[in-house]
Amino acid sequence: MKDVEKVSMTSNKSDFSLDRSWPWWPLLPLYPYGFRRTLISEIIPNQIWSFEQLQGLYYVAVPVRLTVVKVSGGLMLFNPLPPTAELLKALNELIKKYGPVLSIILPTASGLEHKIALPSIARAFPEALVWVCPGQWSFPLNMSLPFLGVSSSRTKYLLQDGVPHEDCTSWIPLGPLDIGLGRFQEVSCFHHPSKALLVTDALVGIEARPPSLFDFDPTPLLFHSRERGDEPLFDSYEQRLKGWARLVLFASFLRPALLEIPSWIDVFRYSFKKGLRNPKAHFGLFPFIWKEGWEDSAKKLLGEKEPLLQVAPVLERLIFPRSKNTLFEWLDNLSNLKGMKWLVSAHFSALVPFDKKRIRSLKNNISSRKWADSQGDFSFLSSLDQGLFNAGIVPKDPLKAFKD
């Protein structure tokens, strides 16, 4: 076991090396801010590579992924990530072996965390074509792609302008849906040679074991594994598991049912204690109280033997509460793809077993329970949806705007 000082000593100082710097972080100021470490792994030999970085708020951090795919004559980049020198160096190794980056794909209309790095990664590969999902928007400022620095002369819209790499891929849209502030749509890609379906946010697989990315620096896990701000950060495998389960609950429900937010008086009472007066421990500021039974909620989201395939609760409650059929149509279209074996999504586990049988069981699971519940862990998400719905921002029929 190590206390927080020892944890910080074990952290590699080169975390702050220029190789990992990301100067554009103020555009979307998320942890770990200006220095992004990248975990690179070959997930399907000679076909698919996962480039992962952490991204989050107040140490509620989950992996976000760029998927690099071997296509005829070179490489396709699916879902941009901040192109740090470390990331580009690893990518250049693949380029030497497999050929140039031919295309950069932004397959989501809404996911700001995926589009924020598009201009800089596009500048790093000026010869590559940029393909984006139709209906791009951003909130609170609706910034057009040329405004973000993506030249319109080499930008194409998926499906409207065709699709890239037709000889080895199939492209399947999910949506569009009108979600009031803009459009939800993502275009998934089935890469035939690897038998992998590439998605952005639509489906994820989550494991009980924390992602390897936290092996570099487990601080977010250890921070959230505590009960109070005056507790030191102890490192053990159990603490990492506990911290990860809580991060998954945060990322899934934003405010899980068994999480209480204490008063600021209580937060300050337990903060600024000896050994914790440092930015790494957020000075002991810990505005959370986990109530008994939270582990049972987490268990429903975590796979023990393999990543648990699921529609993220945030999507269920905020994107699809009145359009489950759109999701089912997409799943049915996926079922028609021949030979599918894997799911590679932009968050959580890199490689998730995914075939017709699993799609059927996911559909059965959704059909056999209450969809977009308003109770329990879903109550906070439900209050957000209801607020937008009552204010007339979210339409009753999310498909209406796209009919005719």
Ligand SMILES: [Fe+2]
């Ligand atoms: Fe995302």
